[in-house]
Amino acid sequence: MPNNSEEKxxxxxxxxxxxxxxxxxxxxxxxxxxxxxxxxxxxxQPKSYQLINIRLEQVNEIINEFHxxxxxxxxxxxxxxxxxxxxxxxxxxxxxxxxxxxxxxAECDARHSLEHSQSNTTNMSESxxxxxxxxxxxxxxxxxxxxxxxSFDAMFHxxxxxxxxxxxxxxxxxxxxxxxxxxxxxxxxxxxYQRAYEALIARYENKSLTIQSHIRSLLDTPRVKxxxxxxxxxxxxxxxxxxxxxxxxxxxxxxxxxxxxxxxxSRMDNVTAGEWQLRQQTRxxxxxxxxxxxLANRVSAYEVGDFERPMxxxxxxxxxxxxxxxxxAGRQNQYKSNSHDAKAxxxxxxxxxxxxxxxxxxxxxxxxxxxxxxxxVPERKVIVNKFKLCFNCLNYGHQxxxxxxxGCPRCGKRHNSKLHVDVSSDDSNCTSKQNETQSTSEQNTxxxxxxSTVQTSTMSPIILATxxxxxxxxxxxxxxxxxxxxxxxQLNFISSSCAQRLQLSKTNVSVSISGVGSxxxxxxxxxxxxxxxxxNDYQLKVEFYSLPIITEKLPSQVFDISQLxxxxxxxxxxxxxxxxxxxxxxxxxxxxxxxxxFLGERLQLSKYIxxxxxxxxxxxxxxGFENPxxxxxxxxxxxxxxxxxxxxxxxxxxxxxxxxEEIRAEEHFNTNVKRIENGRFQVRLPLCADTKLxxxxxxxxxRRFFNLERRLSKDSALxxxxxxxxxxxxxxxxxxTVETSTSKPSYYLPHHPVFKAGSSTTKxxxxxxxxAVAPSGHSLNDILLKGPKVQPDISRILWRFRIHQVxxxxxxAKMYRQVVIASEDRDLQRIFYRSSPDELLKEYRLKTVTxxxxxxxxxxxxxxVQIAKECSDMSxxxxxxxxxxxxxxxxxxxxxxxxxxxxxxxQALLDSAGHRCLMILVNLKPLLQVxxxxxxxxxxxxxxxxxxxx
Numbered sequence: 001m002p003n004n005s006e007e008k009x010x011x012x013x014x015x016x017x018x019x020x021x022x023x024x025x026x027x028x029x030x031x032x033x034x035x036x037x038x039x040x041x042x043x044x045q046p047k048s049y050q051l052i053n054i055r056l057e058q059v060n061e062i063i064n065e066f067h068x069x070x071x072x073x074x075x076x077x078x079x080x081x082x083x084x085x086x087x088x089x090x091x092x093x094x095x096x097x098x099x100x101x102x103x104x105x106a107e108c109d110a111r112h113s114l115e116h117s118q119s120n121t122t123n124m125s126e127s128x129x130x131x132x133x134x135x136x137x138x139x140x141x142x143x144x145x146x147x148x149x150x151s152f153d154a155m156f157h158x159x160x161x162x163x164x165x166x167x168x169x170x171x172x173x174x175x176x177x178x179x180x181x182x183x184x185x186x187x188x189x190x191x192x193y194q195r196a197y198e199a200l201i202a203r204y205e206n207k208s209l210t211i212q213s214h215i216r217s218l219l220d221t222p223r224v225k226x227x228x229x230x231x232x233x234x235x236x237x238x239x240x241x242x243x244x245x246x247x248x249x250x251x252x253x254x255x256x257x258x259x260x261x262x263x264x265x266s267r268m269d270n271v272t273a274g275e276w277q278l279r280q281q282t283r284x285x286x287x288x289x290x291x292x293x294x295l296a297n298r299v300s301a302y303e304v305g306d307f308e309r310p311m312x313x314x315x316x317x318x319x320x321x322x323x324x325x326x327x328x329a330g331r332q333n334q335y336k337s338n339s340h341d342a343k344a345x346x347x348x349x350x351x352x353x354x355x356x357x358x359x360x361x362x363x364x365x366x367x368x369x370x371x372x373x374x375x376x377v378p379e380r381k382v383i384v385n386k387f388k389l390c391f392n393c394l395n396y397g398h399q400x401x402x403x404x405x406x407g408c409p410r411c412g413k414r415h416n417s418k419l420h421v422d423v424s425s426d427d428s429n430c431t432s433k434q435n436e437t438q439s440t441s442e443q444n445t446x447x448x449x450x451x452s453t454v455q456t457s458t459m460s461p462i463i464l465a466t467x468x469x470x471x472x473x474x475x476x477x478x479x480x481x482x483x484x485x486x487x488x489x490q491l492n493f494i495s496s497s498c499a500q501r502l503q504l505s506k507t508n509v510s511v512s513i514s515g516v517g518s519x520x521x522x523x524x525x526x527x528x529x530x531x532x533x534x535x536n537d538y539q540l541k542v543e544f545y546s547l548p549i550i551t552e553k554l555p556s557q558v559f560d561i562s563q564l565x566x567x568x569x570x571x572x573x574x575x576x577x578x579x580x581x582x583x584x585x586x587x588x589x590x591x592x593x594x595x596x597x598f599l600g601e602r603l604q605l606s607k608y609i610x611x612x613x614x615x616x617x618x619x620x621x622x623x624g625f626e627n628p629x630x631x632x633x634x635x636x637x638x639x640x641x642x643x644x645x646x647x648x649x650x651x652x653x654x655x656x657x658x659x660x661e662e663i664r665a666e667e668h669f670n671t672n673v674k675r676i677e678n679g680r681f682q683v684r685l686p687l688c689a690d691t692k693l694x695x696x697x698x699x700x701x702x703r704r705f706f707n708l709e710r711r712l713s714k715d716s717a718l719x720x721x722x723x724x725x726x727x728x729x730x731x732x733x734x735x736x737t738v739e740t741s742t743s744k745p746s747y748y749l750p751h752h753p754v755f756k757a758g759s760s761t762t763k764x765x766x767x768x769x770x771x772a773v774a775p776s777g778h779s780l781n782d783i784l785l786k787g788p789k790v791q792p793d794i795s796r797i798l799w800r801f802r803i804h805q806v807x808x809x810x811x812x813a814k815m816y817r818q819v820v821i822a823s824e825d826r827d828l829q830r831i832f833y834r835s836s837p838d839e840l841l842k843e844y845r846l847k848t849v850t851x852x853x854x855x856x857x858x859x860x861x862x863x864x865v866q867i868a869k870e871c872s873d874m875s876x877x878x879x880x881x882x883x884x885x886x887x888x889x890x891x892x893x894x895x896x897x898x899x900x901x902x903x904x905x906x907q908a909l910l911d912s913a914g915h916r917c918l919m920i921l922v923n924l925k926p927l928l929q930v931x932x933x934x935x936x937x938x939x940x941x942x943x944x945x946x947x948x949x950x
Contacts, residue, residue, distance in 0.1 A: 018076050021069050025087075028066045032094060035059055039101045040173065052106040059102065063095050080710075097188045104163045135170065140178035142213045143245065145204040148174075157197065164190035171196060179204075181777020211249055214242045218260075224269040229302040232272065236295045239264055253288075260288045264295075272298060358387045367394045367418060377421050384419065391415045463609065464554055465619040466585070467575035468803075470878060472530040473502040476869065477792070478878050480534070480800060481586040482576070484554060485597075485619065489590035494526070494544040498586040504529060504544070511545070523547055531587075534803075535573050535894050537874050538615040542593070553582040564605050572805045572894040575617030658788050664688070665787035665855070669862055672822070680818060680914040681863040685825040686855050689783035691745035694828070697774040701748030702841070704772070705832045708752060713837070721764040722753055723835050729766070730844075734817050738830065738845045746827040747780050749850070768831065768846070770853035780828060780853060787858025790865050797883055797890050804892025806899045810906075810917040815887035816860045817848040818914045829853075861886060867913050876905045889917065 035055055070091075074084045136151035138144060156162060156170045168188050175183070182203050183196040221238055224231045243260070247253050253260075265273055276294055280286060356362070357369045366372050366389065372380060384391060392403040392414050400414050408420050465485040470478040481498055491513065494504070509525040523545040532539035559580035571577075589597075601613035609622035658666065665686045672684040712719035729735050749768040770781040801807065812818075821829065829846035849859050861884075868880035879902060883891035889906075893899040907917055 018073070021073050021076075025066065025069050025073070028062050028069070029091065029094075032059065032062055032091075032098060035062075035102070036094070036098050039098065039105065040169070042105060052102055056099065056102050056106065059095065059099055066091055066095075083710075093187065100165050100189065101169060104166055108161070108163075108166075135174050137174050137176055138179045139176050140204075142204060142206070142210045143217070143242075145210065146248075149201075149205075164193035168193040168196055171200075175200075178777055181773070184777070185775060207249060211246065211251060214245050214249075218242050218263060221263065221267045223267045224272065227269045227271045227302070229299065231269070232295065232299045232302060235264075235267060236292075236299055239295075240292065257288045258285060261286055261291050264288075264291055358389070359383060365394065367416070373418070377419060381419055391419060394418070463559070463579070463620060463622055465612070465621045466554055466579055467614070467616040467619055468534050468577075469575075469587070469616060470532045470534060471498075471502060471587070472532075474504060476881075478532070478882055480796075482583060483587035483589050484551065484585050485589050485594055487591050487594040489588060490592075491523075491545050492542055492590050492592060493523070493547050493550055493588040495550050495586050496546050496548045499526060499544070499546050502529070504546075506546070513545075521547075532874060532878070533616045534575070535617045536615070538597075539874055540593070542589075544587070550585045550588050554585055555580065555582055558582065564609065566605065566611070567603075570603065570611060570618050573617045575614065575619045577803055579620050661688070661785055662788035665785040665858060666862075668785065669787070669859070673863070673866065675913075676820060678914060679912050680820050681866065682820040682822055683849070683859050683863070684822045685828060685853075686785035686787060686858075687783055687825075688785050689778075691747070691783065691828060693776050693778040693783060694745060694747040694774050694780060695776065697746075697748045697772070700772060700774065701750050701830075701832055704750035704752075704769075705841075708750075709837055718753060718764070722766065725753075725764055725766050726833055726835070732817070734848045735831070735844045735846045738827075738843050740843055742827060744827045746830050747774070748830045748832065749780070749846070749852070751831055751833075751852075765851065768829075768850050768852040770850070784854040785858075786854050787862065790858070790861050791884060791886070792882060794885050797885055800882065801890050801892060805894050806896060807892040808889070808899050808902065809891075810889040812864075812887040812889075812910065813916050815864070815915060816851060816856055819849040819860055819863050821846070821848060821850075857886070863913070864915075867909060867915070871909055873905055873909075876902065876909055879906060880909070 035058070038055065067088075070084065070088055074081070077084070133155065135155065136148050138148040138152075152171070152174060156167050159167075162170075165188065168186075168190070171193070172180070172183065172188065179200070183199055186192050186196045186199070218239065221235070224235050239260075243253055265276065268276065275298075276291065279294065357364055357366050357372075359366055359369050360371050362369070366383075366387075372383065375383070381391075383389075384394065389396065390398055390400060390403050392400045394416050403414075408415050408417050411420060467483050467485065468480055469483050471481050472478055479502055491511075504526045507525045507527060510522055511525065512522055526544045526546055528541045528543050530539055531542050561580045566574075597615040599613045599615065603611040603613075603618075605611060605620075606622075609620065611618050611620050668686040669683065674682050676682050712722060749770060750772045751766050751768045754765045754767045755763065770784070771779045773779050826845045826847060829850055831844050831846065832841055833844055834841050849856050864884060865881060868877045871877040871880065879889075879891050883889055891902070893902055910917060
């Protein structure tokens with residue numbers, strides 16, 4: 001026993017000594033690095049020669065001490081000789097570099113000191129120094145190469161007083177970004193300077209690429225959105241700088257007038273482009289020099305003029321716009337266009353680029369001011385008088401007599417509709433309140449003929465029929481929207497915010513609509529889209545007309561539905577489960593659909609409230625419970641609150657578009673995706689650059705693998721799991737052995753373990769590092785397109801998940817690896833691996849979409865979307881498109897039978913593409929037992945299920 005204790009003590013003391021030596025060795029490295037930073041930031045100072053000599057002595061002491069400690073460590077640890085050897089070599093290289101720099105600076109300082117002492121006798125004027133010129137920098141931009149090369153040559157390359165090692169040191173310090181990667185691995189020695197310099201010349205001295213770079217920059221010139229000094233100056237500077245650079249490269253700029261003028265005009269704002277066209281007096285092609293002069297003068301005019309100065313009152317700036325063939329009924333636009341391309345002239349506030357409200361100073365007219373609209377009509381008149389506004393149009397600068405706008409659309413008199421007062425003999429006490437509500441917009445529009453205004457002190461609110469429906473957007477993805485059913489409307493309407501969210505495109509058809517009181521408005525028709533029910537397979541293509549707002553929130557107040565005895569089977573199929581809670585309305589379904597969707601079955605809940613069965617589910621209508629109302633006005637549908645300017649903004653639809661990179665990725669996928677014999681999808685990697693940039697990655701991948709082996713050798717459990725994962729990878733035919741040599745461009749992926757304790761399929765996952773940098777400074781991820789996000793946000797999925805009566809979740813096993821990579825791209829997914837250090841190192845090639853690559857998420861989820869697109873069952877298609885977040889299904893249904901049908905159909909659909917759902921869980925144990933019985937697995941405990949749905 002004493003002997004064992006002594007042996008343990010000796011072993012502990014040796015371990016502590018070993019760690020102390022390693023700690024001391026690291027300290028020596030830090031000291032050497034401090035000397036390197038000193039010499040890199042070195043500037044000549046008094047007594048600098050002595051400082052350099054002192055540091056040389058200190059470096060020599062560091063080197064000697066390091067070798068002494070390194071020898072002790074190697075004697076104590078004979079297990080990892082390769083590691084200690086690499087440590088010694090790495091330190092020697094760094095030490096030699098530091099000594100070489102210090103010695104060269106010492107020699108230079110000595111020579112400068114001698115020259116300085118000899119020049120002391122010269123005239124003082126000759127000894128004056130010019131200001132220091134900062135060293136140039138280069139980041140790899142071809143457009144900046146010529147200026148960098150000339151500056152560097154003048155300051156360093158052609159300087160005979162500098163040693164080559166100094167020149168290489170300065171060259172490395174001048175390079176940043178991708179340019180530094182070109183010579184990063186070249187050791188800092190005098191012999192390597194010329195090689196490094198020539199490597200940069202070979203990489204960037206390319207006249208053809210430089211010319212193409214300048215032309216691409218011209219083609220990518222950003223468009224001026226609003227004419228201003230800054231915007232126009234930036235446009236002028238951007239274009240002229242690239243043209244001058246092309247002239248310096250001997251390009252025939254004088255022969256490019258046609259496309260240069262066309263390009264620059266397309267990047268100007270509408271006002272500037274219109275002014276330029278007005279100046280063209282002939283049909284001859286204008287010269288680019290004329291356009292350049294025009295732009296320069298325009299910038300000067302903006303700089304010295306009053307175009308952007310704050311002003312006390314509004315001024316007007318003319319601007320031409322083209323209107324589609326439509327008629328505007330409101331007072332803000334009194335121009336009627338009968339041709340397809342008519343020109344209208346309107347005024348615009350040029351003091352702040354948008355009209356400022358006199359009441360709240362916000363950038364809108366007073367007719368759109370919430371504060372103004374909340375006032376009763378008499379107070380509005382006081383405000384108009386106070387600020388001397390026109391009673392007819394509510395604008396500055398004139399009075400009613402000289403106003404060009406038409407009168408009130410209600411009574412025809414010369415005043416604004418917001419100042420209109422109805423005279424009622426029936427109930428004069430309600431007049432003011434009614435007018436306050438009716439005058440909340442410049443052009444009120446009632447959407448259907450049945451809308452009416454009822455005056456009473458107390459009344460029971462009416463419950464209108466509402467339903468939640470799915471509406472497909474421009475890309476076929478379904479979105480949940482809230483609709484109100486109205487048999488009195490001849491058209492179907494959609495709110496502008498909902499239309500923009502769905503990215504629905506407008507047509508050239510605009511119509512005039514009218515309602516109660518013969519009030520009219522204009523709306524535009526959208527392209528047809530598909531609507532479908534939440535609880536069944538009903539779907540229909542519908543044409544919508546856009547309006548800024550359909551109605552206020554429905555219902556007008558919260559109802560207590562505890563008094564309603566709604567049967568359980570009906571409650572699970574309600575078209576709008578939250579019908580009793582006020583919520584926004586996105587869509588109005590008119591008479592075209594109203595009677596078609598009613599199935600005739602009716603269920604009376606009380607004297608005034610009943611349920612109707614429809615193709616969208618059960619809807620509830622009738623008169624609510626007796627409650628006093630604060631408002632004396634109740635409408636079947638509230639009047640819309642918008643003005644023509646808002647409508648014109650909507651009709652000039654600005655769709656949210658994918659980026660150019662995302663469009664390229666989508667097009668690449670559609671071009672190259674296909675099904676192979678076993679039904680799986682085969683795709684190609686969406687490359688955006690030449691694969692030759694990835695050459696030489698073998699050594700980097702080998703070094704990373706050897707480090708991984710050392711890590712695994714210290715953890716037997718992790719090593720076994722890692723080995724099992726890779727063996728499974730090979731057994732499933734997800735990778736294959738390959739020959740060492742290949743003529744094709746290849747890239748070697750390093751790999752490492754990632755732990756997933758909560759995973760139902762793999763606890764330890766091997767992840768491949770697609771961001772590992774090759775000697776060229778590029779990685780595989782650098783030349784891959786990321787692709788767009790093709791699945792909905794998790795918040796939307798969870799929102800839908802909460803409305804299901806029966807919840808269901810699932811996980812697709814190894815979803816990434818179910819998608820095959822085409823053989824042409826597999827050499828870009830090579831790896832090194834062996835199960836034991838005793839075996840030979842082998843090369844493998846991954847055959848499927850790989851974790852850790854930039855495009856992996858897009859390719860795998862896009863294939864899932866493709867599966868859905870090829871599905872004919874609308875409910876399963878919608879579930880696959882809407883309820884998957886990466887590989888996790890979060891969905892449900894209204895009944896057990898429906899969920900079992902979903903499970904059966906979804907499993908069959910995914911099986912057709914080689915995908916398989918695992919860990920299917922539901923919140924009803926009987927259904928869960930049936931599914932688990934079919935899957936051949938044991939049922940989970942109830943607590944394990946319920947925790948998923950808390």
